[in-house]
Amino acid sequence: MKVMVGSLSYTDSEMSYESTDESIISLQEENLITFTLFFKISKEDVRGKEKRFSISTIYEKEKRKWIYENASYLSETLRNLSDIVKMHYISDEFTPEFLEKLDQMLSESIKLGFIESPHLKNKATITCPICSNKNQISINEKYSELNIIEHKIFKGDVCPHQFTVYLDFKLNTLGYKEPEVNFSILKEKLVTLKTPYDELFEVSEN
Amino acid sequence: MKKLSNKKRKIKKIKELETVIVPDEFKEQFIEAEKKVAKFFDTLDWDPKTGRILIGGERYILVRASSMRFGFPESLVSQLDLEGGINNPLAVKLIYQMAKSLGESDAKKFHLSMGFDEPIDKLSTGPIHFAYTGWAKVDIKPESNPTPDENYFLMYTHPQSFEADSYILLRGNTSSIPVCIMNAGYSSGWCSESFGIELYAREITCRAKGDKECLFVMAPIEKIEDKVKEQLAKLTTE
Numbered sequence: 001m002k003v004m005v006g007s008l009s010y011t012d013s014e015m016s017y018e019s020t021d022e023s024i025i026s027l028q029e030e031n032l033i034t035f036t037l038f039f040k041i042s043k044e045d046v047r048g049k050e051k052r053f054s055i056s057t058i059y060e061k062e063k064r065k066w067i068y069e070n071a072s073y074l075s076e077t078l079r080n081l082s083d084i085v086k087m088h089y090i091s092d093e094f095t096p097e098f099l100e101k102l103d104q105m106l107s108e109s110i111k112l113g114f115i116e117s118p119h120l121k122n123k124a125t126i127t128c129p130i131c132s133n134k135n136q137i138s139i140n141e142k143y144s145e146l147n148i149i150e151h152k153i154f155k156g157d158v159c160p161h162q163f164t165v166y167l168d169f170k171l172n173t174l175g176y177k178e179p180e181v182n183f184s185i186l187k188e189k190l191v192t193l194k195t196p197y198d199e200l201f202e203v204s205e206n
Numbered sequence: 207m208k209k210l211s212n213k214k215r216k217i218k219k220i221k222e223l224e225t226v227i228v229p230d231e232f233k234e235q236f237i238e239a240e241k242k243v244a245k246f247f248d249t250l251d252w253d254p255k256t257g258r259i260l261i262g263g264e265r266y267i268l269v270r271a272s273s274m275r276f277g278f279p280e281s282l283v284s285q286l287d288l289e290g291g292i293n294n295p296l297a298v299k300l301i302y303q304m305a306k307s308l309g310e311s312d313a314k315k316f317h318l319s320m321g322f323d324e325p326i327d328k329l330s331t332g333p334i335h336f337a338y339t340g341w342a343k344v345d346i347k348p349e350s351n352p353t354p355d356e357n358y359f360l361m362y363t364h365p366q367s368f369e370a371d372s373y374i375l376l377r378g379n380t381s382s383i384p385v386c387i388m389n390a391g392y393s394s395g396w397c398s399e400s401f402g403i404e405l406y407a408r409e410i411t412c413r414a415k416g417d418k419e420c421l422f423v424m425a426p427i428e429k430i431e432d433k434v435k436e437q438l439a440k441l442t443t444e
Contacts, residue, residue: 128382130294131289131293147439148442161290166434168438168442169442175438178408181296181299186286189287190286192286
């Protein structure tokens with residue numbers, strides 16, 4: 001994968017609104033496919049008062065299906081990168097500090113699996129700790145290698161039970177949060193339990 | 207009456223810890239504790255003719271581990287119609303509390319019998335007593351900080367936990383949750399009684415769910431969930 005950052009000026013500020021967002025572009029001859037984010041930065045001293053930027057991630061064409069499957073995370077990652085670009089863009093040339101920061105962010109993103117790894121998928125297979133039913137759940141929390149994800153599973157997501165799961169950054173289940181238990185339910189159930197001592201208790205109560 | 211004391215053990219002078227693994231700074235303390243606990247269990251009288259097992263003059267019973275941990279709870283949850291079987295949170299809590307009470311009660315009696323006053327004396331005999339009674343061997347990790355206050359933290363594994371062994375024998379390492387709930391409960395009960403503070407233990411990895419070891423953390427109740435998350439996060443970076 002390669003990453004390109006480009007920029008251009010508008011001739012008319014009204015054009016800017018038409019071309020935001022991201023796009024998947026095939027480069028047929030090169031046998032490549034790109035995922036590109038377009039964004040703008042306001043700048044008073046240029047024509048159209050805005051500059052138009054793009055960040056492209058470039059892949060071998062065989063990764064086409066994977067790109068579509070993970071488009072939402074690619075989009076989020078590139079938007080984070082675009083925030084860095086916005087913060088550091090001063091003139092037509094990017095400062096060395098910016099380039100260093102961009103390099104750092106890209107390497108972290110790749111290391112954390114945001115860009116290249118199959119762990120990019122935001123779906124986790126969750127097993128209910130009570131009934132062991134399984135289901136695939138979308139995880140939307142932002143996460144990194146250093147933190148665990150605490151994700152609440154609601155009734156109906158996996159099974160009729162509600163619980164909180166701890167996941168690692170690869171979305172593997174690490175454990176479960178201790179559930180709150182209401183012992184009054186147990187008390188009600190215990191009353192219904194039949195034992196040979198029931199008669200003795202009835203006599204005592206009378 | 208047939209006396210089954212282990213004469214070899216009586217004669218042997220303990221130079222190295224045999225029943226527990228601890229960080230070096232605790233070794234001396236635990237060697238002393240091991241001698242005391244060994245002396246206590248040397249009084250074992252096993253007399254099937256009268257149907258009694260006595261240790262230190264007290265009645266003990268032998269129960270098949272799997273019956274205690276799985277047979278009994280499974281029957282109970284079935285009769286109470288609790289869904290999810292032994293993984294039902296009510297059942298889990300009940301088993302934990304039962305084991306915690308056993309740990310507290312055993313510790314109280316043991317400390318009284320042995321005349322212990324110091325918290326560290328009381329605590330150090332716990333893992334050794336645990337091994338002698340067949341629950342598991344204990345391996346206390348260097349990250350531990352067993353102080354009798356809110357900073358108390360214990361990290362330990364139970365190699366050969368009777369619960370993990372029993373589960374694996376029954377069903378393999380297929381559990382979706384850690385199964386050594388009685389191990390956690392009993393050890394937290396013993397330590398709570400020893401230090402006079404309310405402690406809570408959770409198992410975070412378990413052989414019965416395919417992990418390499420049964421790893422526990424113990425801390426005051428208000429800190430336990432954070433400690434669990436902290437250790438789980440550390441495991442992901444190892």
